[in-house]
Amino acid sequence: MKQYITGLESPSSMKRTLIAEIGTNEAILTVCGWVQDIRILKNLSFLVLRDESGVCQVTVKNLEKPFDVASLNRESVILVDGMLVPQSQSKTGKEILASRITLLNAAKVPLPLAPFDKVQADLDTRLNNRFLDLRNPRISSIFRLKSSILWGIRNFLMQNGFVEVQTPKIVASATEGGANLFNVKYFEDEAYLSQSPQLYKEILISAGVGRVFEVGPAFRAEKHNTVIHLNEFTSVDIEMAFADAEDAMRMLEGVVDSAIQNILEANRKELEILGIDLKRQPLPYPRVEFSECLKILGDAGIKHDPEEDLTPEDLRVIAGRYSGFYFITKWPASVRPFYTMPDHENPEFTNSFDLQYQEKEITSGAQRVHDPAMLRSRFASKGLNPEDFDFYLKAFEYGMPPHSGWGLGLERLAMILLGLKNIRECAIFPRDRTRLKP
RNA sequence: GCCCCGAUAGUGUAGCGGCCUAUCAUACGGGCCUGUCGAGCCCGUGACAUGGGUUCAAAUCCCGUUCGGGGCGCCA
Known part of the structure; x- marks a missing residue:
């Protein structure tokens, strides 16, 4: 179920939708970015996906298994093909129901600095991990x-x-x-x-x-x-x-x-x-x-x-x-x-x-x-x-x-x-x- | 160049001679949970910077080293 990168699957920016532009395009779309948060429930899972323009929620129906969400790490880079959910309940205001998720590059665990942790790191730690x-x-x-x-x-x-x-x-x-x-x-x-x-x-x-x-x-x-x-x-x-x-x-x-x-x-x-x-x-x-x-x-x-x-x-x-x-x-x-x-x-x-x-x-x-x-x-x-x-x-x-x-x-x-x-x-x-x- | 302060899990912290088999949060691993969104609940893994010394006993006191924080001088 894990999908690894071959390096040949790199997404074209031509067909990629920026998260900020979701809702202005077609209902079937591709978004790329970093996995900011993962919440796994029994029948469905939610990801918060971030790119340079903003964040959106990606919904995964576990039974349909478009991806093994449990294998995903925070801050990994993924590509999501899916459908826009017209009336999203997500607090991000934008939601995509995933039909396919491709792991483009995994992030190691643990992160030396978690940019979205509830605890703030010291400046020195932050500068050491500026990226x-x-x-x-x-x-x-x-x-x-x-x-x-x-x-x-x-x-x-x-x-x-x-x-x-x-x-x-x-x-x-x-x-x-x-x-x-x-x-x-x-x-x-x-x-x-x-x-x-x-x-x-x-x-x-x-x-x-x-x-x-x-x-x-x-x-x-x-x-x-x-x-x-x-x-x-x-x-x-x-x-x-x-x-x-x-x-x-x-x-x-x-x-x-x-x-x-x-x-x-x-x-x-x-x-x-x-x-x-x-x-x-x-x-x-x-x-x-x-x-x-x-x-x-x-x-x-x-x-x-x-x-x-x-x-x-x-x-x-x-x-x-x-x-x-x-x-x-x-x-x-x-x-x-x-x-x-x-x-x-x-x-x-x-x-x-x-x-x-x-x-x-x-x-x-x-x-x-x-x-x-x-x-x-x-x-x-x-x-x-x-x-x-x-x-x-x-x-x-x-x-x-x-x-x-x-x-x-x-x-x-x-x-x-x-x-x-x-x-x-x-x-x-x-x-x-x-x-x-x- | 000078002066003060600090270093405890991935991150951020509590502890400051014996109660430490080291606190809490977060992260991480496992389990439960029909839509979550700081998710929740249960279980688990994980740390005393380093080298000496003092002491019956050191995370805790002393000295050196390394690294960090702040101030002064200098400037933008």
Whole structure:
């Protein structure tokens, strides 16, 4: 009674019906998917069959023996030929009376992770068995949403005249210092994995691209062990010519709003599965100067060195004043990279900004230094050797426009919009301090 | 790099010196059940991360190792 695969019986997608489309087609149909649940009664058995579009119930009359249901394991892949039951009593709303069931591939028992168990597995167990974890729509919804977030971002940038580029991820020098880079062998040379496309974006501004963006991986060799850091993350980077920090901030809030708008329109189902109540936040997002943050901290009785970066504790206090997204602007030069433009009036501050969501930093951006002489002195003040950046500096010597830009952590944005507590949830195969597989 | 915490069946947990022949749920195997849908009921299988030590006695206390969780620093 068991029917094994020969490999030659692979179903054609031409005659396969997606579960979501059941009821719109003929009454005799073929569905394929994973066995999510098995309930065996005396005279009949029920299967819950799942494909990428949804679930339906498959009813098997045991006496007719279209298949030995008892031999089936959860999460095995089957093909079901059968008839649509017109008025189904199933809670899935869709029911097929099986005339034939073909086992396409069996799942071993026990499952290392049961995606539909009543007990929730730990994140570590889930990530070790990500292919099973992702079979649960609660998990796969995260990545459908992330995909839509990125589409909303791309759509907005394309509409605003940006060109998408791909810059190298194997690079010869650091963008902001040397400590946090992964080494790679590049034939006879020493190379690194790129921590940011910053230098290339700026060179492209000199190249006359005008508005440029990139979505790509960024690598940070920091041994951080937190719920908001990955060693490989997706960076959305833009750079705009003839633009100041305010222009870049406007583009940034536009991008975020477009991402939210897009998932509200396109992903009602996924938002519902995850129980997310997401709302657009009116533009513009509040702008708060760094010096104002120090006052807020002062009011809370926290003394803060004006040359020092804000700590997570500081940001929690500041976040008490703002709900949702807000910008912190005019950061001190001491905590910003060499390419950040100093403020004309107060050169110890910069024309820079971070986009925050409560206490979490999502984006860092600024107007950039476009004058090569100023850039050289900034290298010196950061203790960097200009010779390491010769290919970069060269682009500034022959007509570099004033320009601004930012880099946004896609997983950070996703975790915030989706209300997830650990950034690893937002990376489909995350790389963290110890995780190199799968 | 620093600091805290943890590791018990496939999964998730209780136990924290003798009452442990280790709890419960879920999963898994068997049986019953004319439509189930977190199915139900009965029976059963299955675990103390690892190496040392303390003790009459260790899942339980101590040390090392490995693995995991969280925080800080750094950042997106």
